[in-house]
Amino acid sequence: MRGPEALFASEDHWVTSMGAWFPQRGAILRGKAVFEDFQELSWMGLLLYAITGRVFDENQMRLFEGMWKLCANYPDPRIWNNRVAALAGTARSTATLGISAATAISESTIYGFRAVIRCIDMLYRFQQQLEQGMDLTTLVQQELEIHQGIFGYGRPIKQKDERIAPMLALAQELGYAGGAHIRLAFAIEDVLLSKRWRWRLHINIAALLAALAADQGLSCREYYRFMIPCFAGGMFPCHIDAIDQTEGTLFPLRCTRIVYNGAARRRWHTP
Amino acid sequence: MSKPQEVIHSRIWEEVPEADNPFAAAACYCSGYDVYGDVLGQASWIEYLYLLFKGERPSPGQARLLEILAIALTNPGPREASVHAAMCGGVGGATHAACLMAALAVGAGQLGGAHEVARALCIWQACGQDLPAWREYLQHPPVEERADIWLPMEHPPGFDPHGASCAAPVRRTLAALADCGVVGALGWLHEHRAALEATAGCPLAMSGVAAAAMIDLALDSDQAEMLYLWLRLPGAAVHALEQKGYGWRRFPFFADGLELVDDPGTPS
Structure with missing residues (x-):
């Protein structure tokens, strides 16, 4: 039995190198004084430092900011996470609750944060296996067979992803378009388009962003954490719009819009 | 020809509109039962809850x-992490929804939380009531090849890595549930608890008992995770309200509890 020893050892005793607040003096973040050491750093730089413990240069920061700016801010309340922010608005809930809940549901599988981590993980796994002499077509085939899909390729609504071109343009401008993981991401697309798969799957933005992050050395979990606030720019307009319009009017559904296909009508008899 | 309207499909819920407003329901049917005309006043809350999840009484x-x-799950108590999270909201005067969202977020986890219950259900689904299969699973848990939003488990699902022995509330809940007359996982768990604990290297936890109960209710792991998440919310709610009343001066801050090992020191 392991027992409660770890609890005894940590009772009123949390040892950390991440940081702390000191009254009158300010805060320390990963060994640096927030007021003194971060004066030149942007918010993006501070966030990346908080997540990774590393300071990135100007070009890298432009790339990371571009990943958020170009790829994740669609102010459309039909998109599920944005719709939560908008529903919170139309139901007259608070902005914080709406944006928090919308962010939480962005941790989904077919888009959002699970796709984010699965995508970069796959690129790292493939890269490692290729270095061990495996063949990319075989790797893609295995991924499709074992996991019934391949994260970062294909799209539920439309085949081609319109975000690829502007993001790639920024990466090219910054000199990041030729990294090993970018080449791998497009090589996977070539395999998916050239072979006789059940579906022809184009690369989507999740694979491109994961490849860019991998080329910058972010680990799977660092990249996942970095992406968590990325949709906020699309959520706020949806919430505000719903607040500004008549309450309760965002996509109202009449009773007959529920199509019931369950058990037939019956009586609840109490014995 | 106009495009057909998009609809919500449901096996659970049907509504009949009021004559004067298609957006207001005159009658609501849950799995065929008239909720406000028949169920209300006759069914107990628990019966209705079961109907919602299972589609049958x-x-x-x-x-x-x-x-x-x-009853066993409804209040994990103020020391427990999800309730503690809700109290952090309450003591600061956060919205009530935020307190419950905090409880859900923390209580969703893999140490005593809802995802642990789902993982424990996976063991039941894989091993059933086969003790050697449980031993094999607990000693050699499957390893996921891919990274995920959920971290790998750090202890056997359904067991308490910090427990010295199986706590009395866990034992009593298991005994009470095993005595309900529903033959299945709970009775088997009650009988084999000691053997399983010996293999797991730690005592059975409430999450493990809940998982067995969910199996006996024939819930799948998604249903079990959902049900466990919100069955524990009442405790979070009342403790958040309680701490709001007590105020922040009477809530632990752990003032001397933090040791920073990488302090650059006071600037000169």
């Missing part, structure tokens, strides 16, 4: 089992 044994489970 529970047997008396199933209703009893779910009621005991609901």
Whole structure:
């Protein structure tokens, strides 16, 4: 039995190198004084430092900011996470609750944060296996067979992803378009388009962003954490719009819009 | 020809509109039962809850089992992480929804939380009531090849890595549930608890008992995770309200509890 020893050892005793607040003096973040050491750093730089413990240069920061700016801010309340922010608005809930809940549901599988981590993980796994002499077509085939899909390729609504071109343009401008993981991401697309798969799957933005992050050395979990606030720019307009319009009017559904296909009508008899 | 309107499909819920407003329901049917015309006043809350999840009325044994489970889970107490999270909201005057969202977020986890219950259910689904299969699973848990939003488990699901022995509330809940007359996982767990604990290297936890109960209610891992998440919310709610009343001066801050090992020191 392991027992409660770890609890005894940590009772009123949390040892950390991440940081702390000191009254009158300010805060320390990963060994640096927030007021003194971060004066030149942007918010993006501070966030990346908080997540990774590393300071990135100007070009890298432009790339990371571009990943958020170009790829994740669609102010459309039909998109599920944005719709939560908008529903919170139309139901007259608070902005914080709406944006928090919308962010939480962005941790989904077919888009959002699970796709984010699965995508970069796959690129790292493939890269490692290729270095061990495996063949990319075989790797893609295995991924499709074992996991019934391949994260970062294909799209539920439309085949081609319109975000690829502007993001790639920024990466090219910054000199990041030729990294090993970018080449791998497009090589996977070539395999998916050239072979006789059940579906022809184009690369989507999740694979491109994961490849860019991998080329910058972010680990799977660092990249996942970095992406968590990325949709906020699309959520706020949806919430505000719903607040500004008549309450309760965002996509109202009449009773007959529920199509019931369950058990037939019956009586609840109490014995 | 106009495009057909998009609709919500449901096996659970049907509504009939009021004559004067298609957006207001005159009658609501849950799995065929008229909720406000028939169920209301006749069904117990637990029976209705079971109906929502399963689409059928529970047997008396199933209703009893779910009621005991609901009571056992409803307040994990103020030391527990999800309730603690809700109290952090309450003491600061956060919205009530935020307090419950905090409880859900923390209580979703893999140490005593809802995802642990789902993982424990996976063991039941893989091993059933086969003790050697449980031993094999606990000693050699499957390893996921891919990274995920959920971290790998750090202890056997359904067991308490910090426990010295199986706590009395866990034992009593298991005994009460096993005595409901629903033959299945709970009785087997009650009988084999000591053997499983010896293999796991730690005592059975409430999450493990809940997982067995969910199996006996024939819930799948998604249903079990959902049910466990919100069966524990009442405790979070009342403790958040309580701490709001007490105020921040009477809530632990752990003022001397933090040791920073990488302090650059006071600037000169």
